[in-house]
Amino acid sequence: MSVDHLSDLNPESSRPARTSAENHRAALAVARRHMGHVAWPTVFASLGSLVGLAVSSAAALTGLWPMWVAMFVNGYLLLMQFMAVHDGIHDGICGDNKRFKWLNDLLAWIGGILTLIPYRGYDVMHLAHHRYTNDFERDPDTWCSGRNPLFLILRFFTQTPHYVYMMTRMGMWKDKALRRPYLIAGAHHFAAWSLLAVGFVYGFGVEMAMLWIAPTFLNVALIGLIFNYLPHRPHLSQERYTDSGVFLLPRAIHRLVTVLDMYQTYHLIHHLFPRIPFHRIGLAFHEMRPILEAEGAAIHDWTHA
Template sequence: MQEELKDLNKQALGAAINHMGKVAWPTIILTLLVCSLFVLCIAAFANGLISVWLATPLVSVLTYMSYTPLHEAVHGNIHGNKANLRWVNDWCGYLVAPIIGVPFASHKHEHFTHHRFTNIEGKDPDFLISGMRHGLPSVFLTTLRFFYTQNGFFAKNNWHSAQLKERIIYCAELCVSLGWRVLTIALIDQPGIATVVLVGYFFGGFFTAYWFAYRPHFPYDNTQRYQNTSSLIMPIWMRPLEWFWLGQNLHSIHHLFPRVPFYRYHALHRQIEPILRAHGTPILGIWSRAPVKV
């Protein structure tokens, strides 16, 4: 049985390789689109063109969407195998980082630790998000703790071993992330600007924490490679809205093959679904969490 699973794993890797290594133009376009729309949204609200009731959810949506390019940049998926285009990869990360409020240059330390120790309490820095299971007050507090961990992990765990350049970049990113919010609230003379900037950010960050971290790893009781993350399958009526998740409902694909770009998750999932099932990957209804049969 183990030999059969090893052979199936090789087949899955072979399939995944076909989706890796190319320049990720869709991610580059997404980066530019999210950044442009975010600036336009704030500007439109500042000039009274849209209300606080529209601007706040738009900021939330764009905040959520900004994390996917950051996440892709952390894994080096934007420049693919083109080492000379690494600067494009990094600039995409730096551009969206102030929106999601997570420093790009230091996020790789936290995120790679999460990959290395997925679902291991005390080692996986994202394990704290499992606290969302304890009710609504815990959901709020856990989201705030998650923000803090994403921003403070480098200072707590990597500061002393980091080079001066890394420290300067980390501090600069924190200042930009905090600074644009403070300046926007202080300089835009429009009632509700703090709600747009802060409440919009909180709900966008919460949606990211919930769908990127909490739901794919729940119930946090398995550390096996094919079983520590789930694929969450949308019901038919939700398929027209599935694009909004940017593939993150198929988070098992990412943990298995981190160099596959997000817009290839669905294609690869369809290819290797029998292999996933043979390895016991949880393939669940996104709302019911009941196993989805073939």
């Protein structure tokens, strides 16, 4: 495997359309109404989760609640930090307003540091996932696939080190254009584990492990489930409108689950038009649904179940 197929990836990279020109134009017209603006809800989610992480960690350190509670709370709050990385890769935070490109990149960098999913380095992996969805040779997210539940859980928790392995296997370190993000990703992990080692030497390693390192593994496991596994299973289709799915849950729980999983119940829309901010992909889906149905999209509708 080489890096040749990675050289032309960009923030709008996605699988080329093999759909009717009329349907594609109609879907694009809908998408344009939902992208291009500054995604302030993403900004607020990122900043709000930073405050939440600080409060949760302080509560654990002062004994207001158990360390293990903070571990799970921080693990979930890191999902909001990941959204800044995820949407930032596609310039989904700044949209077409380049005056806010600095904010897009700043929040994505912060999110990458906290989640140990580095903005530069992960961007190459994520764009490869978009271009080669469900291609087991070139899509790094197919790591989170399979039928054995125990192996799946293990893979969910190890997706991040698998990215580093894939970067190395693809030879990113040999390519001048890709060497920098590869080294950044490696530096992220080396620094984190070095800090943890220092923490244990000086007596605060348990706190660091419980409040930061363990939550990053909980976060990446959640990402593996709601981003990489559920929307793409059974990981067979490599067609633009059918390589991902939409899940419409019973009305009593759909809205709550959609908010909690950062709208990944509509993951297909992100694959079709990755520059739409995560909080608008549900709206885009409902406007686009007739087009998606005409294209045979995988819409799992349990609304009336």
